[in-house]
Amino acid sequence: MLSEQLLWKLILLSALAYLVWSDKVSIVLGSGPAADATEHPGSGQVRAAAFDLSGPAKSLNTRPVPEVVVELPSGDLKNTTFAIDPAFAFRNSVKPAVVASRLEKCGxxxxxxAPVAIAEMHKFDIPASITLAQGLLESDAGESHLASGTNNHFGIKCFSKNCRKGHCVNYTDDSHKDFFVRYSSAWGSYRA
Structure with missing residues (x-):
């Protein structure tokens, strides 16, 4: 009978082999461009770089990669709008000062x-970038009604039937009876 450790190794090896042979993973050998930049009219450059920045990339995957463009609706002006959709300002005639102000709030x-997200990453192995991105989007850079009223930067709901007074607050979200956890500080929301 196979040991459990050997069985897990075989399962992992099989999964990796499947991913490589099924063309679900692109393996890049060599080096990537210093910056692959796409310019949208009226916006700053959007840059993406590979791990190795010393030369051109060589990919074993010959399938064309579709370009992903996010276009937010015109009424969706939030602090994170210009980080998500750099061309939004051009399409909707938003003044550069407004764009700069919103991006500055995000920064x-x-x-x-970042310090608390990094500390939590070391404890729970959740990448700080993911935690920060979720908090940034959910709380609109800390300025949403929920974040400013309850210090809840992630939209964490309370499902307890016997909360102590002040533990949670009712906000209309998906239904009229949505209760969200209230934190004593925004840092508490990050540590939840």
């Missing part, structure tokens, strides 16, 4: 909460 939010 300030990241700078403020």
């Amino acid at each position: 300030g939010y990241i700078a403020r909460f």
Whole structure:
């Protein structure tokens, strides 16, 4: 009978072999461009770089990769809008000062909460970038009604039937009886 450790190794090896042979994973050998930039009219450059920045990339995958473009609706002006959709300002005639102000709020939010996100990453192995991105989007850089009223930056709901007074608050979200956890500080929301 196979030992459990050997069985897990075989399962992992089989899964990796499947991913490589099924063309679900692109393996890049060599080096990537210093910056692969796409310019949208009226916006700053969007840059993506590979791990090795010393030369051109060589991919074993010859399938064309479709370009992903996110276009937010015109009424969706939030602090995170220009980070998600860099061409939004051009399409909707938003003044550069407004764009700069909103992006500055996002940068300030990241700078403020990066230390706690990094600390939590070391404890729970959740990438700090994922935690920060979720908090940034869910709380609109800390300025949403829920975040400013309850310090709840992630939209964490309360499902308890016997909360102590002040533990949660009712906000209309998906239904009229949505209760969200209230935190004493935004840092508490990050540590939840």
